[in-house]
Amino acid sequence: RVLLSSSSNGSVTPALEMSPVLPAQLAFGAELSSEACRELGFSSNLLCSSCQLLGEFNLEQLDPACKRCCQEEAQIGPGKRYPGAILEVFQGEKYSIPTSFVRSDMPKLFKGLQIKYVRGSDPVLKLLDDNGNIAEELSILKWNTDSVEEFLTEKLHRI
Secondary structure, eight states, X not given: OEEEEXXXXXXXEEEEOOOSSHHHHHHTTOOOXXXXXXXXXXXXXXXXXXXXXXXXXXXXXXXXXXXXXXXXXTOSOTTOOOSEEEEEEESSSSOOTTHHHHHSSGGGGBTTEEEEEXXXXXXXXXXXXXXXXXXXXXXXXXXXXXXXXHHHHHHSOBO
């Protein structure tokens, strides 16, 4: 989390507040989970190009974590299919999309699609590799039901 602290002369400087576990992960260069990235204050739709802007705001200390939490603008190759996916949606009524997709019969049409309810999180689609590991992670915050269905039709096998 980035906190702003003010000094006695009235200037404002950014400061970084982290969970005690996260500095160890950062020090060893470990991959950060979406939950760890969220705890650091990074959105699931963080683009790697945004990490380059941290220096302009004197936030260079965030750069290592930013680079482990961001996604490239064109991560997903065309035509690649995945054996499964996890659709994480907010537990509540905050988002109507993809909630309307989840409440419909559409999820049953896709082989390997799991629905996971997460509190305090933007909707995210995690594409899984053959070993069940997360291969790609995409924010679907601004997607509508048709976009979700079209993307899953392209990336997963239909039943």
